[in-house]
Amino acid sequence: MMAFLGIMGSTTVKAVYEIPQGLVRLKSARTSWYLSTTQSGKATTATKNVNNLSQVWILQTRYTGFTLRSANTGEYLQADYTTPASGATTLYIRNSPNATDSKIVFNVSSDTGFSGKFLNTNTGHGLFSYSMDEGCDWYIETVDNFTMDDVRERILSMSPYVGELEDGAYYRIISYYGLCMSEGTSISTKDADPDNFAQYWQLHKSGTGWQIQAVVSQKYVQRQNTTSAAYTVGTTPVVFNINRTDDEWSYKWTIAFGTESAGLHDANTQGHNVVRWSTNADASVWQFEKVELSDEDIAAARAAQGDYDELVKNKTKLQKNLDNLFEDKACTTLKADIQALSDEDLAANEDFAALNADMQAMVLKVKNNTWAQYTNSATGYSADYEKFFRIADYKIYSNCDQMGNGDNFTMGYA
Numbered sequence: 001m002m003a004f005l006g007i008m009g010s011t012t013v014k015a016v017y018e019i020p021q022g023l024v025r026l027k028s029a030r031t032s033w034y035l036s037t038t039q040s041g042k043a044t045t046a047t048k049n050v051n052n053l054s055q056v057w058i059l060q061t062r063y064t065g066f067t068l069r070s071a072n073t074g075e076y077l078q079a080d081y082t083t084p085a086s087g088a089t090t091l092y093i094r095n096s097p098n099a100t101d102s103k104i105v106f107n108v109s110s111d112t113g114f115s116g117k118f119l120n121t122n123t124g125h126g127l128f129s130y131s132m133d134e135g136c137d138w139y140i141e142t143v144d145n146f147t148m149d150d151v152r153e154r155i156l157s158m159s160p161y162v163g164e165l166e167d168g169a170y171y172r173i174i175s176y177y178g179l180c181m182s183e184g185t186s187i188s189t190k191d192a193d194p195d196n197f198a199q200y201w202q203l204h205k206s207g208t209g210w211q212i213q214a215v216v217s218q219k220y221v222q223r224q225n226t227t228s229a230a231y232t233v234g235t236t237p238v239v240f241n242i243n244r245t246d247d248e249w250s251y252k253w254t255i256a257f258g259t260e261s262a263g264l265h266d267a268n269t270q271g272h273n274v275v276r277w278s279t280n281a282d283a284s285v286w287q288f289e290k291v292e293l294s295d296e297d298i299a300a301a302r303a304a305q306g307d308y309d310e311l312v313k314n315k316t317k318l319q320k321n322l323d324n325l326f327e328d329k330a331c332t333t334l335k336a337d338i339q340a341l342s343d344e345d346l347a348a349n350e351d352f353a354a355l356n357a358d359m360q361a362m363v364l365k366v367k368n369n370t371w372a373q374y375t376n377s378a379t380g381y382s383a384d385y386e387k388f389f390r391i392a393d394y395k396i397y398s399n400c401d402q403m404g405n406g407d408n409f410t411m412g413y414a
Contacts, residue, residue: 017104019093020140023071023151024059028121029098029105029137035077035119035127037070040158043077043084045125053154056143064112065090071146074155074249079110081119081127086178091119096137105137155249161287163251165242167205170215170293175266175274176283183214186230187221187274189266197301200293209239212255215298216305221264223257224276231264231274245285253286254279307356318359321351325363334367343368 025048026035033045034055049055056071067088068077075084077091092112096105108119110129119138120130130136156163161174172192173181179189180199193199200215212221219233221240238257245252256263256279265277265284277284311318327333338346343364346352352363365371371387 014095015099015101017095017099017106019059019066019106020142021059021061021066023143023146023148024057025055025141025143026057026068026108027139027141028135029103029139030135031121031123031125033121033125035068035138037072037075037084040073040075041083041085043070043082043127045121045127050145053146053151056146056151058151059140062088062090065092067091068108069249071151071154074158077119079117079129081129097132098134098137103137104139106140107132107136108138152249156251159251160289161251162290163244165203165210165288166290168202170200170202170291172199172289172291173201173212174287174289175272176285177266177268177272179266179272181264181274181286183217183219183233186232187264188230189272189274197298197305200291204237206237206239209241211237211239213237215293216301218302226276227262228267228270228275228277230270231276251287253288254284255286311356318355321354322359324351325349326366331362331366334363339367 027033027048028035028045031045032048034048035043035057036046036049036055037043038046038054046055053070053072057077058067058069058071060067060069068091069075069088070077070084073084075086076088077084078089079091089110092109092114094107094109094114096107099105107114109117111117116131117129118132118136119127120133120135121127122135162171174192175181175189177189178192180192180196181201182188182190182196182198184198190196190199197216198214202213202215204211204213213219214221214233217233219235220237222232222234222236223238224231240255240257240263241259242253242255245254254263261279262276263279263284264274264286265279265281267273267275267277268283322331323329325331325334325338327335338349341349346363346367352360355363365387369387371384371390373382374385375382
């Protein structure tokens with residue numbers, strides 16, 4: 001739509017066309033094909049199809065630019081234009097220099113200055129980031145056969161996260177960074193690992209709030225009063241208010257005690273410890289992924305944790321047992337009199353008998369050289385990987401970038 005057209009003396013002022021917002025389709029002026037997402041993580045172009053949401057995009061302002069979000073997958077168009085993802089990326093849209101009253105076209109760029117990095121398609125219908133040419137011109141058509149409610153329902157149905165919390169249900173609690181809240185000495189977030197039961201939590205309804213209990217230790221997230229301090233778990237049940245944010249397009253929540261405006265926050269500058277910080281911050285938003293856990297799996301995880309706790313408690317005594325068996329602290333060479341024992345006689349040795357089953361198995365592998373052997377059935381190649389990684393000479397190596405960026409150390413002068 002032409003916003004204005006003026007003549008100032010002998011100078012023609014170029015027409016300025018309003019950028020449509022809301023539900024739109026983007027049609028290439030070069031090929032007449034439409035920007036499309038038929039599956040998560042992939043954008044392409046295709047011939048017009050008005051019967052589904054694969055070619056419908058939500059065009060909205062963000063900061064000084066815009067976002068393009070697929071109505072089909074809920075993912076945002078990224079700067080490479082081919083791999084949409086969950087994180088919003090700001091793109092910039094302008095009237096194309098090639099626009100006329102009969103050809104109202106626009107350019108999309110990831111560069112705020114429009115000096116390049118334009119959304120482009122070639123005659124082979126591929127998408128890529130490129131400098132300005134005719135493949136960068138796009139018609140933006142408004143959509144009238146779907147509503148925002150249709151799109152919102154579709155996007156929420158694609159989400160792996162829940163919109164309602166259930167008393168007694170088990171969850172992974174996912175941070176702004178896509179990491180899983182994990183119990184430990186202090187609560188932190190880590191990459192998702194289905195076998196790591198420290199990442200599973202059970203919610204218990206209490207009045208209008210919720211207690212958050214770690215599945216393995218059965219301890220509860222404790223209240224934190226100090227800004228930037230890490231949350232911990234303890235035996236006292238603490239009730240938190242878990243409130244859904246006003247983002248109607250996704251199931252996101254803040255977690256805070258009572259009416260406090262500070263709560264659980266994934267601090268990427270503190271090694272992803274979960275600390276107390278303003279609930280208005282991006283990284284103070286969480287999502288809940290419901291999981292099904294069997295009683296048997298929970299019991300096994302708790303037993304494994306109990307074994308570990310027992311090892312830690314008896315560390316000093318166990319070290320003495322190992323010292324009586326091995327020549328070295330790395331447990332690579334048994335003492336000569338121990339090596340000379342039969343397996344039966346070793347089983348009667350009081351230092352060996354004091355070890356748990358896993359440690360005893362390690363001793364026997366060293367004694368009898370029965371490390372697991374890797375063999376490739378196709379090539380016949382074999383290697384002692386288990387022994388190689390267990391017993392080796394390692395040189396100290398430090399990466400200056402890792403030392404300096406705060407992920408592992410807080411150091412200046414990397």
